[in-house]
Amino acid sequence: MITIKEIAARLGMSTTTVSNVIHGKTREVSAETIERVQKFLEEVEYVPNINARNLAQGQSKIIGVVLKSLDFRLWHSSNILNDPFVSEMIGGIESAVREAGYYMMLYISDDIAEIIQRISIWNVDGLILFCMMDDDGNRVAAKYHKPMVCIDTYSSEKKDDFVNVGLDDEKSTCEAVNYLIDNGHRKIGFVTDNRVGVDRARFWGYRKALAEAGIEYSDRDFFLLEPAEEAHGRNIEKLCRRARDYTALFCCSDIYAAIMMSALKERGLRVPEDISIIGFDDNLFSRVCTPRLTTVHQDADRKGRVAVQTLIGMITGKAPATKKIRLETRLVIRDSVRKIE
Amino acid sequence: MITIKEIAARLGMSTTTVSNVIHGKTREVSAETIERVQKFLEEVEYVPNINARNLAQGQSKIIGVVLKSLDFRLWHSSNILNDPFVSEMIGGIESAVREAGYYMMLYISDDIAEIIQRISIWNVDGLILFCMMDDDGNRVAAKYHKPMVCIDTYSSEKKDDFVNVGLDDEKSTCEAVNYLIDNGHRKIGFVTDNRVGVDRARFWGYRKALAEAGIEYSDRDFFLLEPAEEAHGRNIEKLCRRARDYTALFCCSDIYAAIMMSALKERGLRVPEDISIIGFDDNLFSRVCTPRLTTVHQDADRKGRVAVQTLIGMITGKAPATKKIRLETRLVIRDSVRKIE
DNA sequence: TGCCGGGATGGAAGCGCTTACATGAATCTG
């Protein structure tokens, strides 16, 4: 690896001059010198040592992306990336980070302390935090004074002071459940694997829709997919048995919808003839299951990109117009809901 | 951020001593000094500046993970992470990297030159390369003299000189197709979206199985999912029409299997009654589609972990026992293949 | 007593880069 010093020596000039042309300070260097240096740089395929640069500049050009996995001890997998929603979002983040000339460092952990430790070491310029757990956003923000934007993070505290991009989960869900109600459904179950964050907001949307339609809610209407691996079989068996009392299920993600649909069909229930199902996310699952899933569409890729753009704005000194950035959703109607006459 | 210098000053000692205790050089420092320093470090929550450290040591502690996306201009998505196989593998890599005390930097790009550029900048200690394109492994290795291990990378050149972890794709596929043949199938199609790398190896396995059973192969048996977005509809329509002449399809991934299954069922064909389907990977898709998919199981998480372990071995000066590391597969029999009497 | 060895500590260079500031030449202004 050739260094700036070496280049300067070979060209018979100072490192300052070389550095200046590298940084495009055209008014400090004569045109011919620029030309000469640039040609030489290409010739030797100069690559800067970014550690040295960062040390000198006190920055890092790294954006830390934190996935708190504990919250996502998913029913179907211990790997948070296996959720297509997450992987698509990461894809969006990665592209946006790259296009902005930054680098992305990915941290997956269930321990916020460990994460902060690892991030601090690299002195990242900013942070994207994806964790559903209440108040982790606040906790990290309090500890770590760098630009940060959260994705899909809710807070139960009054003074949540982090920038957050997400959806209006309550409203989206309310609309979806209203769609079921409009189609004549009255016995509607709510399927999730947790009681926090996004899913809780969706739960309240579900409750709101029921209430507005004068449908009473009972705890039995809450279908909890349990994460414990060994309980899968029994858990799903029990849920399917309970589902027979319902004409429709709202599922907090397409994965759950696909899992439930598959399990119900295996036990002889027909979708949507016997039971209607509605999902959330609109990822590939919703298109390859049979029947194709009616679901709430959101743009995960865009969610990631918006988070990055907002963050980089903050890094470069631009406060976001609003702290709660909300993306649009829309109900995509396919074949998994039937109309009850 | 407190620095070593500051700490040394506050403690009335030299930076050398502080550095020594940080690095656990116990024989260079007296027990009581160690004690004092450690206590102080904790007190002020010292975090090293890794840029400075790396600069001084000429290392980086970063493992670069490169996904070459062009090869994966997937039929169903432009985001390579959306393939559950990939996301699970990344999950494995991430865990292994973290557990080994390294950091992971993820690069997704379709341009090898750009990737090398970005990697060189960070002076990564080693590289994990995931790209199906022939010979990219060789090209990167020739250009970039750092430890590197490829995943699922094939080479058409004689002198492929990179370490590679993958499967015996040919054998795995051969076994799967033999299973179809044993079940009485003679008209067996091969479904993929490309003609390179892993899928080509699988193709030869498929051909081998046919040949051994005395079944003639014709180009018509090759079902190509075309990536071009606008052609999806027509493409899938045509494939489904052609599929009516077959009693079974071998698909190079569970995703393709799920997509084909869904499309076929939409057009009134029953799986497996009218047509049997077999997939590859054994990811979540295979379990939530109906009927549940018979598929070749591989352990993507392990693939990632093995790659990392091998790489770190190389970084620390341990050559791998073999350059071609092959993981096991096994056929998982579920419900998507029927026996023809 | 004088010398040696080793344990504990410190001094200082250097990793590759950026940047504030200095220098000197050329150009401009009234």
Added chain:
DNA sequence: CAGATTCATGTAAGCGCTTCCATCCCGGCA
């Protein structure tokens, strides 16, 4: 034409850390 201004380039300090080497002290040994 003196002084001010601009342009082009160089000098050197410093970013925070590691590490080679020097120094000093003390006990052991002949």
